[in-house]
Amino acid sequence: MRMGKTSTGNREVALPYASFSGTPPSYAYDADRAEEQRRHHDMMPYIDDSPSSSPHLSSKSRGSRDTLSSGSLESTKSSEPDLEKGLEMRKWVLSGILASEETYLSHLEALLLPMKPLKAAATTSQPVLTSQQIETIFFKVPELYEIHKEFYDGLFPRVQQWSHQQRVGDLFQKLASQLGVYRAFVDNYEVAMETAEKCCQANAQFAEISENLKARSTKESKDQTTKNSLETLLYKPVDRVTRSTLVLHDLLKHTPVSHPDHPLLQDALRISQNFLSSINEEITPRRQSMTVKKGEHRQLLKDSFMVELVEGARKLRHVFLFTDLFLCAKLKKQIGGKSQQYDCKWYIPLTDLSFQMVDESEAVPNIPLVPDEELDAMKIKISQIKNDIQREKRANKGSKVIERLKKKLSEQESLLLLMSPNMAFRVHNRNGKSYTFLISSDYERAEWRENIREQQKKCFKSFSLTSVELQMLTNSCVKLQTVHNIPLTINKEDDESPGLYGFLNVIVHSATGFKQSSNLYCTLEVDSFGYFVNKAKTRVYRDTTEPNWNEEFEIELEGSQTLRILCYEKCYNKMKLTKEDGESTDRIMGKGQIQLDPQTLQDKDWQRTVISMNGVEVKLSVKFTSREFSLKRMPSRKQTGVFGVKIAIVTKRERSKVPYIVRQCVEEIERRGMEEVGIYRVSGVATDIQALKAAFDVNNKDVSVMMSEMDVNAIAGTLKLYFRELPEPLFTDELYPNFAEGIALSDPVAKESCMLNLLLSLPEPNLVTFLFLLDHLKRVAERESINKMSLHNLATVFGPTLLRPSEKDSKIPANPTQPITMTDSWSLEVMSQVQVLLYFLQLETIPTPDSKRQSILFSTEV
Numbered sequence: 001m002r003m004g005k006t007s008t009g010n011r012e013v014a015l016p017y018a019s020f021s022g023t024p025p026s027y028a029y030d031a032d033r034a035e036e037q038r039r040h041h042d043m044m045p046y047i048d049d050s051p052s053s054s055p056h057l058s059s060k061s062r063g064s065r066d067t068l069s070s071g072s073l074e075s076t077k078s079s080e081p082d083l084e085k086g087l088e089m090r091k092w093v094l095s096g097i098l099a100s101e102e103t104y105l106s107h108l109e110a111l112l113l114p115m116k117p118l119k120a121a122a123t124t125s126q127p128v129l130t131s132q133q134i135e136t137i138f139f140k141v142p143e144l145y146e147i148h149k150e151f152y153d154g155l156f157p158r159v160q161q162w163s164h165q166q167r168v169g170d171l172f173q174k175l176a177s178q179l180g181v182y183r184a185f186v187d188n189y190e191v192a193m194e195t196a197e198k199c200c201q202a203n204a205q206f207a208e209i210s211e212n213l214k215a216r217s218t219k220e221s222k223d224q225t226t227k228n229s230l231e232t233l234l235y236k237p238v239d240r241v242t243r244s245t246l247v248l249h250d251l252l253k254h255t256p257v258s259h260p261d262h263p264l265l266q267d268a269l270r271i272s273q274n275f276l277s278s279i280n281e282e283i284t285p286r287r288q289s290m291t292v293k294k295g296e297h298r299q300l301l302k303d304s305f306m307v308e309l310v311e312g313a314r315k316l317r318h319v320f321l322f323t324d325l326f327l328c329a330k331l332k333k334q335i336g337g338k339s340q341q342y343d344c345k346w347y348i349p350l351t352d353l354s355f356q357m358v359d360e361s362e363a364v365p366n367i368p369l370v371p372d373e374e375l376d377a378m379k380i381k382i383s384q385i386k387n388d389i390q391r392e393k394r395a396n397k398g399s400k401v402i403e404r405l406k407k408k409l410s411e412q413e414s415l416l417l418l419m420s421p422n423m424a425f426r427v428h429n430r431n432g433k434s435y436t437f438l439i440s441s442d443y444e445r446a447e448w449r450e451n452i453r454e455q456q457k458k459c460f461k462s463f464s465l466t467s468v469e470l471q472m473l474t475n476s477c478v479k480l481q482t483v484h485n486i487p488l489t490i491n492k493e494d495d496e497s498p499g500l501y502g503f504l505n506v507i508v509h510s511a512t513g514f515k516q517s518s519n520l521y522c523t524l525e526v527d528s529f530g531y532f533v534n535k536a537k538t539r540v541y542r543d544t545t546e547p548n549w550n551e552e553f554e555i556e557l558e559g560s561q562t563l564r565i566l567c568y569e570k571c572y573n574k575m576k577l578t579k580e581d582g583e584s585t586d587r588i589m590g591k592g593q594i595q596l597d598p599q600t601l602q603d604k605d606w607q608r609t610v611i612s613m614n615g616v617e618v619k620l621s622v623k624f625t626s627r628e629f630s631l632k633r634m635p636s637r638k639q640t641g642v643f644g645v646k647i648a649i650v651t652k653r654e655r656s657k658v659p660y661i662v663r664q665c666v667e668e669i670e671r672r673g674m675e676e677v678g679i680y681r682v683s684g685v686a687t688d689i690q691a692l693k694a695a696f697d698v699n700n701k702d703v704s705v706m707m708s709e710m711d712v713n714a715i716a717g718t719l720k721l722y723f724r725e726l727p728e729p730l731f732t733d734e735l736y737p738n739f740a741e742g743i744a745l746s747d748p749v750a751k752e753s754c755m756l757n758l759l760l761s762l763p764e765p766n767l768v769t770f771l772f773l774l775d776h777l778k779r780v781a782e783r784e785s786i787n788k789m790s791l792h793n794l795a796t797v798f799g800p801t802l803l804r805p806s807e808k809d810s811k812i813p814a815n816p817t818q819p820i821t822m823t824d825s826w827s828l829e830v831m832s833q834v835q836v837l838l839y840f841l842q843l844e845t846i847p848t849p850d851s852k853r854q855s856i857l858f859s860t861e862v
Helices: 080-112 115-122 131-137 141-160 169-177 180-202 204-211 230-253 261-280 372-394 399-419 442-456 467-480 647-654 660-672 686-697 703-708 712-724 736-742 748-760 764-782 791-803 825-842 853-858
Strands: 002-008 011-017 213-216 225-228 300-310 313-322 325-331 342-349 353-355 423-429 434-439 500-512 518-528 531-537 541-544 548-560 562-569 587-595 607-613 616-626
Touching (some): 080 141, 080 213, 080 230, 080 736, 080 748, 131 180, 141 169, 169 261, 180 204, 180 230, 180 261, 204 213, 204 230, 225 230, 230 261, 300 399, 300 442, 300 467, 313 434, 313 467, 325 467, 342 467, 353 442, 372 399, 372 791, 372 825, 434 442, 442 562, 442 587, 500 562, 531 548, 562 616, 587 607, 587 616, 647 764, 660 703, 660 764, 686 703, 686 712, 712 791, 736 748, 736 825, 748 764, 748 825, 764 791, 764 825, 791 825
Antiparallel strands (some): 213 225, 300 313, 313 325, 325 342, 353 423, 500 616, 518 531, 518 541, 518 562, 562 587
């Protein structure tokens, strides 16, 4: 490795980069994108000082990282290669911190820029703002700028003259000692925002100024600027308080205990954490725990926790179906030792309840969707906390530590359950009021409808409850409820099965029992993190009473215990579509489920089963493969083929930049598969994939003819299989730990610097093949509106395929007698791999070792 310089704004920042000739890459990624999304709104944000609570997607628990990669430097027993890798990471982290400081300084400069003319105008007969208003709005900004300017000027020459012995701890220690200025800024923050808002309303000139503050763009030429609002810029120091602690965690992790900087950085971290703790005591957390403690004639038929959509906000509710009414309640917050209580939000007599029919002309309430990336961030944090709890149990630590972790887990799982559902279930009262719930599974929605409709046949008259009757009914819910807890894993008993981790292959064979010819298809759902997710869908079998799909699907299980199947009638005639819930829905013909029993599935062979549903029978075959068997990379014994052969050997033999198999598959998919729904996610026919594999391995000249006659999903499956069977991952075993560490960095600028330089460190065949594939996947995602494959979906499919290390470097248990239920560290590792690929997919520009990118990607001759 060597050091290079890149001009960023008015200063030069030293950045490490791979040993390719030419100038360092230019980065077109907006490092502040994540910052901009977390602006202050109604109240001061909760500043989380825990090391595992990075606001960025791929943060990892510092306590559990040693289970994920071999690059940990916490131990003084680290091997020399590990120590060297760790010190390289230290350099990258510091380079990123330097670039991040420059960005922050440009934001503070943008705040200071209007201060001077505003102060000058304040002494004239026509002031824009009074001196007092200026002092309040820009309170302590000049002091913050001076502190960070001094820190930057001290750090810059040390990073330029880098060596592994270079010391920087004194600079961080001094920076931490000046956090008192931040305390003053934070204390004044709300007053500053209120003053600025009032001044904007009262003075159009200041309103114009506050919306058009110019900050230097440190990613481009020094003459270019980006426009920011005053609100955005005033939030930067608040955000910086949390980030400085997270950055210290990153730096300390990659500083060996024997390094002179270690005690200084530890001291700086201690000061920062104490400072954050003192602030947190005075700030109300944004998220309240939704944990429900166990509690204990009108007859209750069914009850469940659901998410209600109230004026665009998601609210957790407990809904109760009685013999004559449907009641929606909220669990009251418990104070002191008071017992559990419910507060009735509304009720509908079953006689007055209908499932809302929405005309096409009517507006359907907009469902605020939470991005998949945010849901994955919650899953990552849940997996981290579960690992921490298991580690504390093994260490026999005090129960207080475990209780604190369980409380955190409960909060995160509750948040995930609140944010994950997006399928509308609407009920309507004939008095004109409608209510919307969000459900994860069509199975549950159909179940609720069926139960309500069945009971409505027995109800005859409408009624209304007095306030006393309503209060008595609501109070009775505590004793009558059958679902006592939100479906969180934290509420499971220790001896309950944690579910299955691995891959479930399901063949949907056929179905019988339909009374008339229909267009029929099936969907498969499995539970994951406490809620059900739709995982697969068969093709539509048209005009039949006995469909024969015979389609195989590979479904990843994350602690799953149940497989559900739903059978639908596809309605092509728009005049006959049911418009329940404001959607044009196909009709459910039947639904059923089977429990995924670990003992039964221990056998590796296919097991046939029949699921009965309302007179319809669906025939299935299932086979479970635990992760320790399904994710092994097995080098091929036959080096003349392409599957299981190192990519460098294949490209050298073919005299190509990108393996022929990759180019052929991508070309065919781009020719006729770009608008295929679920391309790369939907499984291809297994026999077709094996036939293509054999043809490529023997260099069959007719392979292109074979491909043109096959289902495009089989071609997509062949491409995935090629990367899955590489003896070493495309991202290499050597660099994999560093990619896993890099994606976990807290500061976006440090992360960018590290990830791009790691990418350029890949061997050339690996790098060029990855860039070729990356371009293709981005083009697939451009058709997301048709093929339903977002960047996140593609990262989920390809992340583990491209990054999963070979057996010798992975954490896969070598002992095949281990139980097939795996620990949550699996989820954590897989999610890390997904996040690495997603990071590169989201970058607008990726640097290459050759400025002539097109010739690199598409030339087949060396």
